[in-house]
Structures are given as C-alpha cells and as structure tokens.
Amino acid sequence: MSLEHIMLGMLRRPASGYDLRKQFEEGPRHFWAARLSQIYPTLQRMERSRWLTSTTTPSPRGPQRRVYRRTAEGTRVLRRWLAGGAEVGAERLAWVGQLIFFGELRDPRRTLRFLRELRRTFASGLDLLESAEHHLRRVDRRSPARWDHDAFHEFLCIRMGVRVRRARLRACDEAIALTSSRLRRGRDET
C-alpha cells in the first residue's frame, strides 16, 4: 500500500497522527490526500507490523498525544520501496470522460462552459505550487542544484508539479480556442 510507505517517509521525525494530517495538508496535499479517519488506523496497522513504535505524551492543550517513531525495520521497508522503482498507478480522470461525452450534447456552448470551469479549477491548484516555488527560491537564491538534499528534492517535486499544471492550463486554453472557433463557424452556417 502506497499510503503506508508515504507515511513512513513522512515519519523521518517522530509525529502523531494529527501532525501527519498537517503534513498531508502542506506538502503532499498536492499529490496525495488522506483523512484522519484513514491515518489513525493505518498508524496502528504499521505499529503492529513493527514499522513504528508509539509512546503517549501529554499535550500542552488538549488530550494526550500518541507519538510514532520509525523503527529500523520501517526504514528498511521505506528504502526497499524507493529501490523498487517508480510507482505510477492508473489515472482516474473523470473530467476527461465528461469532456468526451459532451460530444453527445451537440452544443459547443455547453462544452465551452465546462472547459472554462475546468480551467478555473486547474488555475487555483497552480497558484499554490507557484508560490511554494517562489518561497523556496527566496530562501536560498543560489541555483537549486546547490541546496541541501531535502530542499533540493522538495524543489524537484514542486517544479515538476508547476510544469504539469501550467501545461494543463495551456491545454484548456487551446481547447477553449478550438471550441470557440467551432461555435462561431456553427453560428455562421445557421
């Protein structure tokens, strides 16, 4: 299961389930989503597998915190996952299906409305990543190739995300332009 491996990677430093949720909302949010109701049972399972150990500590505010630590075995599992090659799963892009089936409606205006909404959705995702990139670049103005390992790898991920999301926006723009010209043509002929 990928989620377990991702959580192993995030547990480089000890953390509670609640801490991990925050991490999912900050960094991985852009490539992986997980709710608390999934995080807690997963941590328990990983502890049973001896990839983690946990201790409870009082919290300054609120109830006791259960803090998890990666074991040597957990680290080995993580490294094996990384050495096992890139995990590229099947995509599930419902919006592509929607776009195809708009063909059946035979109304370019609806296709156009759909594409414009899609573009807005994609644009808001891009903003977040671009500001993350700018933030990293401002912290250290040298070439990213000179940064420390962690910052460098974070940069690679953000940078790849930015490129893909920009391409999605341009793809929307092209589709919108094509559909508009189709709409104009349709009106001319009617």
Place this chain on the structure above:
Amino acid sequence: MSLEHIMLGMLRRPASGYDLRKQFEEGPRHFWAARLSQIYPTLQRMERSRWLTSTTTPSPRGPQRRVYRRTAEGTRVLRRWLAGGAEVGAERLAWVGQLIFFGELRDPRRTLRFLRELRRTFASGLDLLESAEHHLRRVDRRSPARWDHDAFHEFLCIRMGVRVRRARLRACDEAIALTSSRLRRGRDET
C-alpha cells in the same frame, strides 16, 4: 460514483460488459481503468437503479451475450452529471512521494536512476496518445474545429492528454539536468 457515469456515457449504443471492457482498453484506458470483475456487478447495479435494461442474445461464438441499453432515466442521469460541473478528484501520485523521500538517501545517483526510469514510463504513455492524434488528423485533414461533434470531443481529450504528457517528459528532463549538475558539483568538491 464516476464509473457508473462513465459507463452511462459509453452506453450511447447498446453493449455487453465484454464490449465495454474493449472500449475501456481503447479510449478510456488513458484516463480510467476498469476490469471485467468490476464492470459486471456495476452493470447489474445500474440495471437495478433503472438506468439500464438488459436482454440476452445468442452469440455467434461463445456463450450468450447480455446486452445493456440506456433508459431515458439513464440519459437524464448522464446529463445531470455533465451539467453538475467538472469532477476533478484528488490526485494520488505515489512517485512524487518517492521523489521527495529520495532526499533522505543523500545520493544523487539514486535520484538520477529513479528519474530516468520515471521518464521511460511517461514516454511510453505519450506514444500511444500521439499516434491516436495523428490517426484522427489523417482521417480528416481539415481543422478539428470542423469535425463532427463526437470526433471533435475525442480530439480535445487526446490533445489535452498529449500536452500534459509532453510536459511531464520535459519536467523529467529538467529534473534530470538539475540532478546531474548537482552530482558533478558533489564529485568536484569531494
């Protein structure tokens, strides 16, 4: 559930579960995957919901075929889905997590090996889509904006896929270049 809506869209013409599997392997393969063991129960559920009706007909070779047809209610459900706006679900990109966690290994050569494998994986997905685009363009050499509705919408989907996949390749290339320069620098300083 998106799968049900996608299957509604595919059932513009009557088809059996076995036929749908073939459709999934041709077009939607690039954006949605479904196995027979998921397709059959889903068709049964949709029939119970009265989105489909089925009849059995003998097959020229092999056992009886159960052919499903969309009902008026099914068509209404599909249109409501399309009118309900773009469905952009949370992404689950395990490879991005892997790339981040390579930071912990502190060895650019392993990062580089990973990125090169990733590039190969992405490249093979692009080939399929590009040949699909060329095929469509060869069938009708006018601007796609002049094609019939179905061909036009299929083109839009393929075209968007091509753009995004090309961006992924370029993103890999950039990451490989950055990591290589980092590797050279590391060797110089050692």
Place this chain on the structure above:
DNA sequence: ATGACCATGTAATCCGTTACATGATTCG
C-alpha cells in the same frame, strides 16, 4: 457562550483488485 483548534478514535459503507469458477469456439 460560541466557535476554532487540539486530539483520538470507531463503524458502516463503498469502491476496486485479485483470485476463483465455468464453458464454448476457433486457429495453429
């Protein structure tokens, strides 16, 4: 006091995969 945040969990349900089960026809 009300709402936001801290903090942990369980239960029911649904979606998807893997494995199992069956049997006919056609081509080499």
Place this chain on the structure above:
DNA sequence: CGAATCATGTAACGGATTACATGGTCAT
C-alpha cells in the same frame, strides 16, 4: 491438442470515505 478469444459471473479482501462519538483549551 493447446492456446487464445468469447462470454459471464462470484467471493474474499483491502483501501478510502462518510458519519459518528468524545472531550479539553483558548480566544472573542
């Protein structure tokens, strides 16, 4: 004779979401 393709399904399991349940602290 064996493999591929046609054709339909069930069962067990695992992964993910939604809803449920609890209760303390802090700021307004």
